Amino acid sequence: MRRGSSRSRESIPLDCSTSEAIRSTELSNSDNRDALKREKAIYERLGNYRGIIHCFKASDDGIELAFAKQGDLKWYIKKNIEPHQSLKTEWILSLIDTLSYIHSRRVFVDEIALRNILVSDEKLTVADFGQSMLLSMGADVDTICEQDLTAKIEILHLGWVIYSIAVWRVHDYYFFNPSKQPSQDLSSLEGLFCGTIIQKCWSEQYVSMGALDKDARDLLTK
Known part of the structure; x- marks a missing residue:
């Protein structure tokens, strides 16, 4: 709980x-x-x-x-028409970069969700660290398990945020059952914008936020 x-x-x-x-x-x-x-x-x-x-x-x-002038990302997706892929790319890379930085500072966000990402002047910011976990600066953020939370679970949650941006539909997801494969809940990701990145987030193929950040930049900035 x-x-x-x-x-x-x-x-x-x-x-x-x-x-x-x-x-x-x-x-x-x-x-x-x-x-x-x-x-x-x-x-x-x-x-x-x-x-x-x-x-x-x-x-x-x-x-x-x-104060975020345009509300949270969940509300924004519901109320606004789908933007050009270039803005989606900018947002996705920005979020991944930010989460990679947060992990580098030895913090687990805990609630990586659309409602906790704010929009202002077409830029995204991560907000609400009220449930976040402050780890020791000497901790191995990529392998530590803190109150059942790991880097891979954070990456999984981020994958659902990326999915929501990619398809421009709200998908709320909060996952704490390692035996469940989230990809079974949705249609194939083949051919979807950022589908490869999302699938890797869901299937624990990224060992760290830093690895996700590098892969995303390699794939999306060619």
Whole structure:
């Protein structure tokens, strides 16, 4: 059973000079304060990175994050016409690069899902590290198993996000049963844009996010 969150969020203006909005996370009990401390430590570990939502401020009282003008990717796919393949390619490479960076900083996201990827100015950012896991910097992120979560499961979840972008349909998927083959749930990937990458994500052929990143760039930037 994966742990839930009882945090409340709201959008408020932060920088009057730019009229940029932020999300404010307020904590109401000790359990949530412990979760906040972990999330704050994760943002500090990750620092500023182009594919991660910008954190304006992290304190013991809350975390202030940049507001995504175009909502999350799940909503965006439902409400917008299918974009050109060039934008899909840009988004997919951006997400893979970002997740590769996050793993290099020894963080497991845990919930790699459309609802936790935000869209703003046609750019994607990974958001919501409230359930994420902060690993030791000395950990082997490619082989460690932390609370039943591994790099290959993270890659599997990312594969479903890539699939949703490729076919431009929402597919929600959260997988913790190693005996189940996700490819059995869908029609053949043969001939599908990014089909080779998706199949490798689902069948555990990538040993790491870094390996996925290299393969995707080799396949999509020729």
